Amino acid sequence: MSTPLRTSYPVPVAELIPAARNLAAELGELPSQNRLMKHLRVGKDKAKAVHAALAAERHLHSVPDPDETTADATTPDTAVETADETFVQVTPPVDPVPEATPTAVAVVPAESEERGISKTDDETTDTAADTGDKERPVRSWPMLLLALPAFVAVWSGWVGLGELTGFGVVHPLPGIADGFTINSAITLPIGVETYAAFALRVWLSGRVPAKARRFAKWSALSALGLGALGQVAYHLLEAAGVTAAPWPITTAVACLPVAVLGMGAALAHLIHTRENGSH
Known part of the structure; x- marks a missing residue:
């Protein structure tokens, strides 16, 4: 099982990709941005960049082109080969998508949806602290x-x-x-x-x-x-x-x-x- 990345200084996106690639291999699918934020202990922007890089490498759950779908329907062998490349082989796409505008559709794992992870650790701590101050009961002694x-x-x-x-x-x-x-x-x-x-x-x-x-x-x-x-x-x-x-x-x-x-x-x-x- 992959170990979350721990560091006390900002890590470049390029150094985060190997750990994210290991997490994707462990899950068998493209991890969501929330999962990357939790696993890599980074903010939303870096998690988004790492997510885009993984999507460009693996091309998981990409939206198919209607023309390519028609061509695959007429050639069953090609469709089987494409499916194998999509889910088994790790190959770069034919037309790499720029990192700024990825076309991959991320599938959010059930674990992330249940926990509702949408903020960084710092933001969650600040919110909990503010709520605790407001809900502090009045002493009745x-x-x-x-x-x-x-x-x-x-x-x-x-x-x-x-x-x-x-x-x-x-x-x-x-x-x-x-x-x-x-x-x-x-x-x-x-x-x-x-x-x-x-x-x-x-x-x-x-x-x-x-x-x-x-x-x-x-x-x-x-x-x-x-x-x-x-x-x-x-x-x-x-x-x-x-x-x-x-x-x-x-x-x-x-x-x-x-x-x-x-x-x-x-x-x-x-x-x-x-x-x-x-x-």
């Missing part, structure tokens, strides 16, 4: 600094409001683990605020069906609004020295876990449902 104080305030507000509305320490596993207790007030910040953040992400992602995106939008805004109202209600009751919330507030807060569960299940269903309604 500052969100941790923003979320930490919000988490403390929201958590304490919801837990305080839950205790004013009847939420408190319960035994979730009676008869199984009697010593295990949990404060049910923590279900409010976990449920409401987590769903609001999740629905907001689904809405802004743009990767879900339109129906799911609309539902995520309005449910996220509703959850954020309920969270804000819950914080306001707690601080007003706390400032007024109220030890038990009024029944309308208690009713609304008691319904929040059920409402969050329903919205979460509906959004998960819509995310996995196609536009036409089929799964």
